[in-house]
Amino acid sequence: MVLIILFLCAYIVPSIVLNFLQITHIKSALKTKAILLDSLDYKKAGNYALENLMLDTIQKCVEFGLFVFWVVFGLSFFWQWLQEIGLNGAWHHIAFLLLLLLIPLLVTLPLSFYQTFSIDKRYGFCKQSVGLFFIDLLKTSLLSIILGGVIFYVLLWVMDSFSFWWLGGFVLMFGVVVVANAIYPTLIAPLFNKFTPLEDTELKSRIEELLDKVGFKSNGIFVMDASKRDGRLNAYFGGIGRTKRVVLFDTLLEKISKDGLLAILGHELGHFKHKDILKNLATTGVFLFALFFLAAHLPESFFAQASLPQESTTTLALIFLLSSVISFWFLPLVGYFSRKAEYRADAFGATLSSKQCLANALVRLINENKSFPSSHWLYICFYYSHPPLLERLRALDYEI
Incomplete structure (x- = not known):
């Protein structure tokens, strides 16, 4: 019960409150004079944002229901079921962890489909076919199974082989992040785009x-x-x-x-000039370090609540389920430094062209992408990696 209350109070409720603060802010802003967009596009951008926020609120409720399912029934059920069908040893542990990745993907599939072919389609963003949508889903699932299986195998070996396994696990996963960033443009991205x-x-x-x-x-x-x-x-x-x-x-x-x-x-x-990519990797490293440190100090009562034995695989399962809570409260710190970096990048970019040229380009982007130009300050604190465009334009001395 403690696990469910923790997930609800530390993640689901705060995120839904933020959504409704943003919804209230946008509805209020829509009653005022349009800025940066013409009146029709201003309303369109606001309505698009509102629909996405409502869908995200539904998604959070689904996440909570799925979390309750895992803790009350799912984890113990699949742990035993995989053994009953003859999966033992490493295959049992890897399959158990892969189910934690793939089942949420399937459960939230209707919401993803609705987002793409109802909301995005109506607002003129979605250009893909239903067939391509499911081809992407298949590719993503296969990559998750293949790469996830290899990573889980090595990670479980590290956890079972070293006293300070959480430190070794952190080093391994940070290495995976670095390699993923290096190979993504040449090996991963071409699987989805030309x-x-x-x-x-x-x-x-x-x-x-x-x-x-x-x-x-x-x-x-x-x-x-x-x-x-x-x-x-x-x-x-x-x-x-x-x-x-x-x-x-x-x-x-x-x-x-x-x-x-x-x-x-x-x-x-x-x-690039300010080495923000390296700083972002360092920030990811801090998050992974915190995640593995917490994994090593999970209370025994958490395993008992999920009816699971306390071992490396179940530790990974629980920390995976709780990672949303941890990452949610990590967002304000990440966002703060990210927004600072965006201001620096704007200032540098303006020296290569001009403040006016960069500001005009940013305004053009917001018009084409139909991004609503106003947000609640607390929503910005948690979810904005970039400063609001109005603030960026003011920093570029752009007349609004």
């Missing part, structure tokens, strides 16, 4: 000149076929070391000027 070298020679030359000015060495500038799934605009730098590459959404090339695109890339180069 990446082609940028063909616009003039734009490519201007981007390479911009990269050289900052000392950013990449293995290429690529265009991603984002439009086959979504109509929103974006660009990013992916990878670590020699795997670094510049990725431009094809939607971005279609709807923003070359000067605006270069201003956005200048902002991203600000993150």
Whole structure:
């Protein structure tokens, strides 16, 4: 019972309260004069945000129901059932942990489908077919099974082999995060999207000149076929070391000027200049360290409540279920430093183009992506990795 109360009071209730604070704020803002968007798009962006917030509230209720299921019945049931069907040893433990990954994916599938083909479709963002949606789901599931199975096997070996297993587990998982960041652009992302070298020679030359000015060495500038799934605009730098590459959404090339695109890339180069990627990895390391430290100090009563023996596999299962609580209260700290980094990146990006050019590009993005420009301060504290656009524009001396 303590586990359920902890999950409810420390995660579900606060997150739902934040959602309703944001809902109330947006409804109030919609009654005022439109800013940054024309009146029609302002209302559209607000309604889109409201629908997503209501859906997220439903999702939180589903998460709570699923957590209660695991603690009261599911964990002990699947632990015994896997043994009854003949899975023993490592296969039993890995299958048990993989079920914790895959069952929530299946339970929340209707909500994901509704988000994509009802909400996003109605607001003009969803471009993908139902077939592609399920192909993505299949690929994600297979990757989870293959990579998750290997990681769980090694992690359980570490936990069973060392006295300070939680420290070894932290080192292993932090290494996995670093490797994942390094291989994602070249091995993982191409499984879902097509990446082609940028063909616009003039734009490519201007981007390479911009990269050289900052000392950013990449293995290429690529265009991603984002439009086959979504109509929103974006660009990013992916990878670590020699795997670094510049990725431009094809939607971005279609709807923003070359000067605006270069201003956005200048902002991203600000993150590179200030080593924000490394800082983000360090922040992830702190979170993983805290997670494994807590895993090593779970009360025996938690295992008794879930009717499970206290061992390495069940410890991972419980900490996995409680990771939402821990990450939720970690968000304000992560968000605070992330928003500071965004201001620094804006300031640096403005030196590569101009404050006006970057501000115009940001306004263009919010118009195309239909992002509502106003939020409740407490919601920002927990969920915003970027400062509200109004504050970013003021920092760039943009007249609103």
